Amino acid sequence: MALLEVEDLTVKFYTEEGVVTAVDDLSFRIKRGEKFGVVGESGAGKSVTALSVMRLIEEPGRIESGTVRFDGEDLMEMSESEVRDVRGNDIAMIFQDAQTALNPVYTVGEQIAEAIRHHLDYGDAAARDRAIRLLDDVGIPEPEARYDDYPHEFSGGMQQRVVIAMALSCDPDLLIADEPTTALDVTIEAKILDRLERLAEEYDTAIQLITHDLGVIAEMCDRVMVMYAGRAVEKATVEEMYYDPKHPYTVGLMSAIPRIGDRQDRLQTIPGTMPDLVEVPSGCSFHPRCPFAEEECTRKQPPLVDPETGEGVGLSDRAAACLAYTGDLDNELDYEVEVRGRAEQPDDGQPDPRVRRPDSEPVRTDSDPVGLDTDLLDQNDDGEDDAGGLSDG
Numbered sequence: 026m027a028l029l030e031v032e033d034l035t036v037k038f039y040t041e042e043g044v045v046t047a048v049d050d051l052s053f054r055i056k057r058g059e060k061f062g063v064v065g066e067s068g069a070g071k072s073v074t075a076l077s078v079m080r081l082i083e084e085p086g087r088i089e090s091g092t093v094r095f096d097g098e099d100l101m102e103m104s105e106s107e108v109r110d111v112r113g114n115d116i117a118m119i120f121q122d123a124q125t126a127l128n129p130v131y132t133v134g135e136q137i138a139e140a141i142r143h144h145l146d147y148g149d150a151a152a153r154d155r156a157i158r159l160l161d162d163v164g165i166p167e168p169e170a171r172y173d174d175y176p177h178e179f180s181g182g183m184q185q186r187v188v189i190a191m192a193l194s195c196d197p198d199l200l201i202a203d204e205p206t207t208a209l210d211v212t213i214e215a216k217i218l219d220r221l222e223r224l225a226e227e228y229d230t231a232i233q234l235i236t237h238d239l240g241v242i243a244e245m246c247d248r249v250m251v252m253y254a255g256r257a258v259e260k261a262t263v264e265e266m267y268y269d270p271k272h273p274y275t276v277g278l279m280s281a282i283p284r285i286g287d288r289q290d291r292l293q294t295i296p297g298t299m300p301d302l303v304e305v306p307s308g309c310s311f312h313p314r315c316p317f318a319e320e321e322c323t324r325k326q327p328p329l330v331d332p333e334t335g336e337g338v339g340l341s342d343r344a345a346a347c348l349a350y351t352g353d354l355d356n357e358l359d360y361e362v363e364v365r366g367r368a369e370q371p372d373d374g375q376p377d378p379r380v381r382r383p384d385s386e387p388v389r390t391d392s393d394p395v396g397l398d399t400d401l402l403d404q405n406d407d408g409e410d411d412a413g414g415l416s417d418g
């Protein structure tokens with residue numbers, strides 16, 4: 026049994042403009058201690074998914090259907106007070122903006138100690154000790170002295186470290202991190218992610234990391250779910266996603282991986298935008314932006330299938346939702362993955378024939394734990410290296 030099992034989750038918002046289906050029939054699971062990435066452009070439904078898991082969806086939103094089992098218990102069946110218990114003790118969440126998570130009128134030490142007292146039933150002295158140790162763990166220098174400082178006396182990066190300390194204070198089994206470093210400088214981001222990863226291992230905490238940055242996923246995660254317009258379009262291990270992405274949207278995201286020193290949002294390079302979720306395009310919702318789309322894609326919604334067999338997958342860990350794998354397309358998806366630098370071989374040790382390895386130096390090495398740099402080349406008519414990612418040539 027996985028730590029978290031989300032099955033057939035559908036969440037809608039009843040707005041004046043119409044009904045927004047923010048999450049549509051979504052299933053995934055996170056194993057104990059696993060680092061699970063959720064990636065997709067703005068509006069894909071990543072945050073709503075996380076909030077649903079915490080049962081924090083508010084009006085005009087509604088969880089329409091689905092089950093969320095945590096450690097075997099269905100969170101949807103629990104009373105509000107039972108869920109509140111789970112939230113502090115077993116599942117913790119950190120958000121992009123540290124400031125909203127910290128109370129400006131209490132010292133950071135008091136805030137962490139209070140959480141510890143409340144959830145772990147510690148006495149004052151023990152809670153203080155544990156809080157100081159956590160501040161030290163997340164890399165705050167002179168933690169004993171800083172215990173008595175107020176949030177505004179910390180830099181943005183240090184505030185986010187405090188928030189991580191607070192989230193870890195009750196030793197949760199699952200930490201949901203929603204764009205935890207987006208607001209921070211790149212070098213600070215790398216340090217904080219590194220710290221988060223090490224602490225998660227030390228505390229044996231699973232992480233659900235939400236980001237629009239595949240580079241961050243590569244650095245931290247074991248597995249990834251790619252979301253588009255409220256649905257999962259691909260699920261894979263990080264290696265599979267790099268060496269062998271199956272969904273055209275993933276292919277597009279891959280070419281949007283930011284390089285070091287290049288913080289512009291290159292997700293913009295996939296032509297078009299996420300559809301209005303009040304009126305999602307018919308068939309495959311990605312079809313208006315997909316260079317491989319055929320007539321059938323405008324009619325039939327692709328099920329999530331095992332890309333090798335074309336069969337339905339349920340909660341399985343390798344899946345893609347594209348008609349290319351259900352035998353409904355006339356043509357094959359025609360793209361190549363270029364892997365530069367000190368590339369690793371796939372598990373079987375055989376080079377992937379689709380992966381080209383030119384001699385060029387890696388562009389990003391020091392923050393590239395899978396040891397490779399990936400560029401997706403759109404091999405359209407002229408076969409040119411189109412750094413812009415997906416394009417219809």
Ligand SMILES: Nc1ncnc2c1ncn2[C@@H]1O[C@H](COP(=O)(O)OP(=O)(O)OP(=O)(O)O)[C@@H](O)[C@H]1O
Nearest residue numbers: 038040045047066067068069070071072073074302
């Ligand atoms: N309170 C709300 N009222 C109405 N619609 C909402 C509300 N919250 C979210 N939505 C809609 O749900 C959809 C998914 O939003 P969500 O925040 O989950 O996306 P996301 O992938 O997390 O994007 P981002 O990266 O920008 O956070 C969006 O279309 C959004 O407009």
